[in-house]
Amino acid sequence: xxxxxxxxxxxxxxxxxxIAFHILFPxxxxxxxxxxxxxxxxxxxxxxxxxxxxxxxxxxxxxxxxAMGVVSGITMSFQFGTNWPGYMLKVGNIAGPxxxxxxxxxxxxxxxxLGVMLFGMNRVSPRVHLLATVMVGVGTALSAFWILAxxxxxxxxxxxxxxxxxxxxxxxxxxxxxxxxPYRLVxxxxxSGLTAAFLVAGLSAWRLLRAPQDAGAARTLxxxxxVAAVLTPLQIVAGDLHGLNxxxxxxxxxxxxxxxxxxxxxxxLVLFAIPDDARRRNDFAIEVPKLASLILRHDAExxxxxxxxxxxxxxxxxxxxxAFRGMVAIGVLMLALAWTAAWCLRRRAAVLPRPLxxxxxxxxxxxxxxxxxxxLVTEIGRQPWLxxxxxxxxxxxxxxxxxxxxxxxxxxxxxxxxxxxxxxxxITHIAGEGAKA
Amino acid sequence: MTLDLPLVFALxxxxxxxxxxxxxxxxxxxxxxxxxxxxxxxxxxxxxxxxFWDANETWLVLGVGILLVAFPAAHGWILGALYLPVxxxxxxxxLRGVAFEFRVKAxxxxxxxxxxxxxxxxxxxxxxxxxxxxxxxxxxxxxxAYFLFALxxxxxxxxxxxxxxxxxxxxxxxxxxxxxxxAWARWGLGWVALGVALVSLxxxxxxxAVREKWFAWPRILYMSALPxxxxxxxxxxxxxxDRSDGKPFAGTVAIFALAFGGLAYSVFPYVVxxxxxxxQAAAHPSALMVVLVGAAIVLPVLVGYTAFAxxxxxxxxxxxxYEH
Numbered sequence: 001x002x003x004x005x006x007x008x009x010x011x012x013x014x015x016x017x018x019i020a021f022h023i024l025f026p027x028x029x030x031x032x033x034x035x036x037x038x039x040x041x042x043x044x045x046x047x048x049x050x051x052x053x054x055x056x057x058x059x060x061x062x063x064x065x066x067a068m069g070v071v072s073g074i075t076m077s078f079q080f081g082t083n084w085p086g087y088m089l090k091v092g093n094i095a096g097p098x099x100x101x102x103x104x105x106x107x108x109x110x111x112x113x114l115g116v117m118l119f120g121m122n123r124v125s126p127r128v129h130l131l132a133t134v135m136v137g138v139g140t141a142l143s144a145f146w147i148l149a150x151x152x153x154x155x156x157x158x159x160x161x162x163x164x165x166x167x168x169x170x171x172x173x174x175x176x177x178x179x180x181x182p183y184r185l186v187x188x189x190x191x192s193g194l195t196a197a198f199l200v201a202g203l204s205a206w207r208l209l210r211a212p213q214d215a216g217a218a219r220t221l222x223x224x225x226x227v228a229a230v231l232t233p234l235q236i237v238a239g240d241l242h243g244l245n246x247x248x249x250x251x252x253x254x255x256x257x258x259x260x261x262x263x264x265x266x267x268x269l270v271l272f273a274i275p276d277d278a279r280r281r282n283d284f285a286i287e288v289p290k291l292a293s294l295i296l297r298h299d300a301e302x303x304x305x306x307x308x309x310x311x312x313x314x315x316x317x318x319x320x321x322x323a324f325r326g327m328v329a330i331g332v333l334m335l336a337l338a339w340t341a342a343w344c345l346r347r348r349a350a351v352l353p354r355p356l357x358x359x360x361x362x363x364x365x366x367x368x369x370x371x372x373x374x375x376l377v378t379e380i381g382r383q384p385w386l387x388x389x390x391x392x393x394x395x396x397x398x399x400x401x402x403x404x405x406x407x408x409x410x411x412x413x414x415x416x417x418x419x420x421x422x423x424x425x426x427i428t429h430i431a432g433e434g435a436k437a
Numbered sequence: 438m439t440l441d442l443p444l445v446f447a448l449x450x451x452x453x454x455x456x457x458x459x460x461x462x463x464x465x466x467x468x469x470x471x472x473x474x475x476x477x478x479x480x481x482x483x484x485x486x487x488x489f490w491d492a493n494e495t496w497l498v499l500g501v502g503i504l505l506v507a508f509p510a511a512h513g514w515i516l517g518a519l520y521l522p523v524x525x526x527x528x529x530x531x532l533r534g535v536a537f538e539f540r541v542k543a544x545x546x547x548x549x550x551x552x553x554x555x556x557x558x559x560x561x562x563x564x565x566x567x568x569x570x571x572x573x574x575x576x577x578x579x580x581x582a583y584f585l586f587a588l589x590x591x592x593x594x595x596x597x598x599x600x601x602x603x604x605x606x607x608x609x610x611x612x613x614x615x616x617x618x619x620a621w622a623r624w625g626l627g628w629v630a631l632g633v634a635l636v637s638l639x640x641x642x643x644x645x646a647v648r649e650k651w652f653a654w655p656r657i658l659y660m661s662a663l664p665x666x667x668x669x670x671x672x673x674x675x676x677x678x679d680r681s682d683g684k685p686f687a688g689t690v691a692i693f694a695l696a697f698g699g700l701a702y703s704v705f706p707y708v709v710x711x712x713x714x715x716x717q718a719a720a721h722p723s724a725l726m727v728v729l730v731g732a733a734i735v736l737p738v739l740v741g742y743t744a745f746a747x748x749x750x751x752x753x754x755x756x757x758x759y760e761h
Contacts, residue, residue: 064538070491071534075527077501082520085513088505093724096506100728103502104735107495112739112746115488123749168723401520408524415528419535426542 008397010405011083014412016379018075020372021416025069027371030144030189031196032062033137035223036117040130053435054216058200061427063118068423070111075412084386086396091387093168094160094175095150102146110139141189148188152181154387155378156249167390179249183242184378190235191374194334195367197231200224201341202364203431205357212351216435221352221360222345229342232335239331240295246381247296250388252310253381256320258292259285263306267292272325275317280307315383319376327373330366337363365424443719445729446507447708453503455697457496459601459690464490466602468533468559469595470621471552478614479552483537485609485754490537492743494530504708506728508718511708518577519569526565532558560595567594567632574636574700575643576710586639593635596628597693604674604686609754619678622685626675633667633696640703644710647703663702667695 036058043051077099081088088095113135121129159174160167169175201224207217247254259275259282260267269291273282290300297304307314337359344352352360386393464486471479505512516523532554540551571587603625606618641648651660674688706714719725 060542064535064542066491067534067538070494071527071531074494074498074530077498077505078516078523078527081505081509081512082516082523085517088509088512092506092509093721096509096720097724097728097731100502100506101731103495103499104731104739107498108492108739108743111491111495112742114491115746116749119484119488120749163721163723166721168721169727172727404520404524408521411524411528415531419531422535422539426539430542 022072030192106143205360228338323376453500460493463605466598511718529561567591593632600625
């Protein structure tokens with residue numbers, strides 16, 4: 001490898017690692033905030049101290065998750081400039097304002113009201129405290145809105161023009177509501193809902209395995225399982241629509257996801273294969289005839305564009321192919337688990353059998369894996385572009401020496417590994433102790 | 438008259454960075470003072486900053502965000518040149534931030550470890566910020582003398598944050614801890630005097646442009662008001678330390694604001710000293726305008742709910758346990 005391409009790889013690895021680490025925490029909190037609102041409202045309505053204890057337990061987990069998100073997010077505001085100096089120079093007039101709106105409308109809102117939510121229960125009235133909790137939820141949702149607007153614009157740019165060679169926004173509504181944005185926003189919000197639901201259900205199941213009589217844990221397990229049972233099928237539909245939208249706007253991404261090397265009619269769905277990027281074919285393929293055409297075009301004989309149409313300018317096939325299948329597999333398992341549990345819990349006093357409790361405990365962090373798989377599909381699927389058709393990833397890198405990148409990457413890796421381990425141990429411990437009324 | 442957008446954004450960025458330095462400065466200062474306190478006092482110290490630190494740290498994102506959004510060319514330049522100290526600062530802030538949450542949930546030696554990481558993260562972040570300031574003020578020039586200068590500024594900023602943290606504790610605590618905080622503040626004042634003197638002497642030596650701005654006749658006559666006011670604030674803090682709860686913190690904020698104003702005056706109109714002015718680095722006017730409109734609407738609301746949060750937690754820190 002040349003020095004430049006090695007530095008590019010290091011810059012990508014570092015940024016990718018950071019963003020992958022960061023996304024874990026908002027993925028939980030965007031939706032967990034609304035679980036907190038629900039617990040708080042249940043307590044205010046019923047006066048039942050058990051709901052307050054439940055709220056306090058999950059607030060602790062929320063606070064910890066929030067801190068993890070904040071510290072890893074700050075890092076990103078620096079790495080935008082250091083790892084990708086060419087990015088802001090080329091599309092800064094679009095990316096900049098979107099990021100600025102995220103900071104102004106979301107970050108301060110959530111961080112300030114978080115203080116009131118965490119420490120203010122004895123200092124403000126219950127209504128104001130509930131309002132603070134709602135504001136934290138609104139802040140996290142706004143944050144998702146702006147960052148996904150930017151991310152979607154990078155995938156499917158719209159509403160921009162040029163002024164004396166500088167790329168500028170001509171129509172901000174088109175920039176924000178670009179073609180893939182509504183699909184990606186819904187898909188991500190549902191992903192957050194599922195991540196939080198399985199976390200709530202999983203940690204509650206973990207508690208119930210240790211203390212079967214814990215009524216609070218039984219209630220939160222119920223909440224998590226029902227939310228999961230409703231959101232999982234919605235997510236499958238949203239994901240399918242998002243895929244059709246991608247087929248229209250980024251056909252190379254879909255061709256890579258489905259490992260379709262050659263343009264043809266009546267394309268089979270590849271269930272499993274080892275895609276060989278060098279020889280441009282699939283080894284050990286297990287296929288269902290015509291199913292890919294049927295799914296993507298709703299017509300078994302329809303033609304699908306293969307990677308040959310885009311060569312050599314298409315994303316790598318193997319990572320997309322496997323990450324997508326990982327995501328779908330987890331989605332199917334989630335559906336099976338959530339619906340089985342919802343069926344068992346259909347009566348009020350019902351309890352889950354132990355195997356299902358173990359199932360939920362095992363799926364505590366399943367939302368993370370599915371989210372990361374989906375994130376890999378969408379971001380690697382954009383390559384070789386950083387901003388589709390406008391800026392190549394390689395053009396945006398540079399500036400920082402390889403040795404500096406290597407040293408800081410090692411530092412970040414070490415800190416992230418320790419933080420992630422500590423986080424998972426501590427929240428499992430908190431939940432395992434149970435809520436104290 | 439047309440609006441000079443780069444100038445407006447330079448002022449906004451300055452305000453955001455000053456807000457960060459003062460607000461997170463007292464958080465970091467309290468963090469650095471942790472080893473000097475007993476276990477019970479440590480809980481009070483952390484409780485005094487607990488509701489605020491998240492929002493305080495957000496001012497850093499806003500400051501860097503404005504640099505990124507309004508002066509994209511300078512963002513890459515400055516943060517590229519400061520890559521390793523920035524990485525050090527970020528790792529320090531990470532350790533500090535998560536140690537906050539982990540320490541209250543841990544027991545025994547785990548708790549000791551997170552307390553230590555809380556101190557260590559606060560110290561590394563503070564020192565790195567001072568080091569970055571030192572490198573920035575000497576336009577990232579190579580050579581051991583410049584590095585020595587940056588190291589000294591790093592140490593001085595730690596002292597400055599200790600002063601902020603100690604006077605914050607004087608404001609928010611009572612009894613033995615407050616008495617001790619007053620002593621810590623005197624120690625911090627010494628470091629601040631050294632730091633301000635050092636930077637004031639070194640910056641003109643390093644840069645011809647800075648020398649010109651301060652010492653040209655007759656400008657020196659009215660520009661000397663700034664160092665004199667800083668000295669007055671310093672003396673005020675020193676005198677009020679034993680008599681007042683609120684004045685030392687207010688005086689310290691004044692010292693930081695005056696010193697920051699002096700630095701901003703030295704650097705202006707450059708965003709990279711001697712390398713790039715704010716007008717050369719600025720983003721397209723259309724982008725700046727759309728952010729300015731948003732900022733004009735949101736900032737007053739933001740200041741409003743921030744004031745609300747400080748009102749909710751006004752007065753001395755209560756020792757009762759919070760949700761944690």
